[in-house]
Amino acid sequence: xxxxxxxxxxxxxRRNVMLTVLTIAAVGAGIGASMAMLTTLRAMSGDPxxxxxxxxxxxxxxxxxxQSRQGNSNSDWLPQTFTYRDAVALTKAHKGTHxxxxxxxxxxxxxxxxxxxxxxxxxxYADFFAMFDVPFSDGAAWGQHEDDGHQNVVVLGAKLAQxxxxxxxxxxxxxxxxxxxxxxxxxxxxxTPSPRFYDLFSARRSSYGDSEDFFIPFSNAIxxxxxxxxxTNCNGPPPPGWExxxxxxxxxxxxxxxxxxxxxxRSFRTYLEGYAAEQRESGRFHxxxxxxxxxxxxxxxxxxxxxxxxxxxVVIAAxxxxxxxxxxxxxxxxxxxxRAGELGLRRALGASRSDVxxxxxxxxxxxxxxxxxxxxxxxxxxxxxLRLLRxxxxxxxxxxxxxxxxxxxxxxxxxxxVAATVxxxxxxxxxxxxxxxxxxxxxx
Amino acid sequence: xxxxxRRNQLGATLIALQIALTLAIVSNSLFIITQYVQHMRTxxxxxxxxxxxxxxxxxxDQTDLAARIEADLxxxxxxxxxxxVEATDTFPLSGYGWxxxxxxxxxxxxxxxxxxxxxxxxxxLSAYGLQLIAGRWFTPQEVRPTTLNDSYASFxxxxxVTRELAKQIFPAGGALGQIVYxxxxxxxxxxxxxxxAQTPYMGYHEDNSxxxxxxxxxxxxxxxxxxxxxxxxxxxxxxxxxxxELTRQRVIQDFRPFSATRRQAYLEEQVNTVLLAVVSxxxxxxxxxxxxxxxLYWVAQRRRQVGVRRALGARRIDIxLYFHTENLLIAGxxxxxxxxxxxxxxxxxxxxxxxxxxxxxxxxxxxALLVLGLCQLAVLWPALRAASIPPAIATRGL
Numbered sequence: 149x150x151x152x153x154x155x156x157x158x159x160x161x162r163r164n165v166m167l168t169v170l171t172i173a174a175v176g177a178g179i180g181a182s183m184a185m186l187t188t189l190r191a192m193s194g195d196p197x198x199x200x201x202x203x204x205x206x207x208x209x210x211x212x213x214x215q216s217r218q219g220n221s222n223s224d225w226l227p228q229t230f231t232y233r234d235a236v237a238l239t240k241a242h243k244g245t246h247x248x249x250x251x252x253x254x255x256x257x258x259x260x261x262x263x264x265x266x267x268x269x270x271x272x273y274a275d276f277f278a279m280f281d282v283p284f285s286d287g288a289a290w291g292q293h294e295d296d297g298h299q300n301v302v303v304l305g306a307k308l309a310q311x312x313x314x315x316x317x318x319x320x321x322x323x324x325x326x327x328x329x330x331x332x333x334x335x336x337x338x339x340t341p342s343p344r345f346y347d348l349f350s351a352r353r354s355s356y357g358d359s360e361d362f363f364i365p366f367s368n369a370i371x372x373x374x375x376x377x378x379x380t381n382c383n384g385p386p387p388p389g390w391e392x393x394x395x396x397x398x399x400x401x402x403x404x405x406x407x408x409x410x411x412x413x414r415s416f417r418t419y420l421e422g423y424a425a426e427q428r429e430s431g432r433f434h435x436x437x438x439x440x441x442x443x444x445x446x447x448x449x450x451x452x453x454x455x456x457x458x459x460x461x462v463v464i465a466a467x468x469x470x471x472x473x474x475x476x477x478x479x480x481x482x483x484x485x486x487r488a489g490e491l492g493l494r495r496a497l498g499a500s501r502s503d504v505x506x507x508x509x510x511x512x513x514x515x516x517x518x519x520x521x522x523x524x525x526x527x528x529x530x531x532x533x534l535r536l537l538r539x540x541x542x543x544x545x546x547x548x549x550x551x552x553x554x555x556x557x558x559x560x561x562x563x564x565x566v567a568a569t570v571x572x573x574x575x576x577x578x579x580x581x582x583x584x585x586x587x588x589x590x591x592x
Numbered sequence: 593x594x595x596x597x598r599r600n601q602l603g604a605t606l607i608a609l610q611i612a613l614t615l616a617i618v619s620n621s622l623f624i625i626t627q628y629v630q631h632m633r634t635x636x637x638x639x640x641x642x643x644x645x646x647x648x649x650x651x652x653d654q655t656d657l658a659a660r661i662e663a664d665l666x667x668x669x670x671x672x673x674x675x676x677v678e679a680t681d682t683f684p685l686s687g688y689g690w691x692x693x694x695x696x697x698x699x700x701x702x703x704x705x706x707x708x709x710x711x712x713x714x715x716x717l718s719a720y721g722l723q724l725i726a727g728r729w730f731t732p733q734e735v736r737p738t739t740l741n742d743s744y745a746s747f748x749x750x751x752x753v754t755r756e757l758a759k760q761i762f763p764a765g766g767a768l769g770q771i772v773y774x775x776x777x778x779x780x781x782x783x784x785x786x787x788x789a790q791t792p793y794m795g796y797h798e799d800n801s802x803x804x805x806x807x808x809x810x811x812x813x814x815x816x817x818x819x820x821x822x823x824x825x826x827x828x829x830x831x832x833x834x835x836x837e838l839t840r841q842r843v844i845q846d847f848r849p850f851s852a853t854r855r856q857a858y859l860e861e862q863v864n865t866v867l868l869a870v871v872s873x874x875x876x877x878x879x880x881x882x883x884x885x886x887x888l889y890w891v892a893q894r895r896r897q898v899g900v901r902r903a904l905g906a907r908r909i910d911i912x913l914y915f916h917t918e919n920l921l922i923a924g925x926x927x928x929x930x931x932x933x934x935x936x937x938x939x940x941x942x943x944x945x946x947x948x949x950x951x952x953x954x955x956x957x958x959x960a961l962l963v964l965g966l967c968q969l970a971v972l973w974p975a976l977r978a979a980s981i982p983p984a985i986a987t988r989g990l
Contacts, residue, residue: 256652
């Protein structure tokens, strides 16, 4: 029977073309706009590292005390980054399976040929790569030995490796960073968690941009006094000079720890509280120890990375979709009422109410598919337009991916179109089944 | 007419609902767009059309940074078409900056006003093209060196503030010559006031800037170059060339005219403006098509009645008016609902989005009138079709 209904539906498209076209256009426009918005929303707010997001944690310690919260509208506020002392102490304590302090910095690359250029990198410990499951295409991360020795080793990002060594094997070669040679020990694959949850506060960089160009050991970066590319917040006038800055209460470092089991989470929290209490004993703090632990999704939500405008856009797209669907219901009512004669005839010939109902729904399904295809075209156009507006196409792969359609979204779009249209058609179809065969046969 | 509407209750309700939603969304969207457009035109107070910026860093740490920076500045200032050049770290709309709370009395616990600090030298007035309205700029002797690492701990003895910041610190006026305190040990005298200088941020009311005679001596700095009118493109070519002549061992990045900085700063709002405009246009189109479609259907459904009316003496224009009035009733009730929804939506938006002001009811009423007009236009074609139904229809099929 379904095949028959499909045939009827397709042939029926030609009848009352105007209404059909308007319905398809309405569904397509509504779906197109909503899916464009949803694609972006999904890309920006999804789980960036689903297999581990519940095992990776950011601790926060109250290093500035209740005084720092006075006059702040948020009475829960804690410094979002770490002091040098705390970050290094926590890393060296080794209380989690993996842990690493880190910060983003820039260095000048002097390639063998051509002019020097600046690259953006991350200074961190060897554990970073295992902790975040960073995929390597070549070599591996450095080890504890290189961390302890403050050695000149570097792991290259895919893009920088390609730029510096287009034809040769990068492993074992040297790269000149800030006029010093670093030995390449590994090359990572293109890796762009979205959002880049471990680095949400970098200055001048979007949380959704590309990953780092290179990685060097934390101790090495500190030796070379590299400035952090991110906010440095000091609770009062900081002492001048690098050494004094390291020993001050200025916060500028990030720290992440991997705690795979709930028991480890509990014991780490205990350790953290103990650490804070210890600092209080030693006279560094004068207030009760206050600590907090966030996992990846908690941290993303806490940091409010998602631009407010994306949320507002989704609401507007939803409103637009509602209007389009309301439109479709009206148009389908109109269309089915126009077919009262034909439907009455079918009922007179023996079709049951449910037959007529199914036939109308099949009509709606066909329209839904066509509307979905149109909607898909509109979504693609819309996303292309968004990319154009933001000047994104020339940029990193990560940014382009935010505004691109992947196969799952295509399937979702088509399914949504069909589902929406069929849902809209339910009431009109029900009304159509109530058509009296006798009346229709009588009125010629 | 009301009886006809009651028979077609569902269709009429749907159209009215659609019109209401459309009015609510479109009026709010247009309102947001006007706010954004206005915001994007906020002047920074500097000579934007003739300024370009770029970052410069020498490869590897250097020991004679002060001399290198001086040499760069001197070389660029000597170029034809250049009014002045400045070496610093932040500038209006750059997106990041330094802040500090200023106090009028040293023992104050909380600051009187927050200031955005610009670290400049004696050339900055002409390098930015600022407008001095009181007092003076800095003399070369007042400028002292500092570094990015020490910037937080370096304080000047004289500062220049914007008119807005002066008003915030000294609401009663007379800021010129007064002392402000960075902290109890660091007083500074206000020696000059400029008309306007936006902070590095693109928010609302971002005009509380202070200028301090502290020159950064660091490896990586931004050069701000101001050219004579019409010479921007030419100097953008000659300046890097001249710098590379001094040494090639440098990295020049982020090279862009100020218009690009402005565009980058307001990018989010620009995108949203276009998005909202497109969605509004589509929404109006979809609603108009809905009105056309449904009215066409009603015309078809009431062919017999229209024919009877014509046979009984109604003129074409009467049929036209009939359908137009019916549409007016439906669209009218939709608009009233839409005004309510629109104002509610506006309240929600005020809650969620920064910097919007309340939409006046008059604004949305004008929108309602426009939507009514659009609906009337949309119903014209179906109504004309109805009007052309021949009276003879009435005699058929009895």
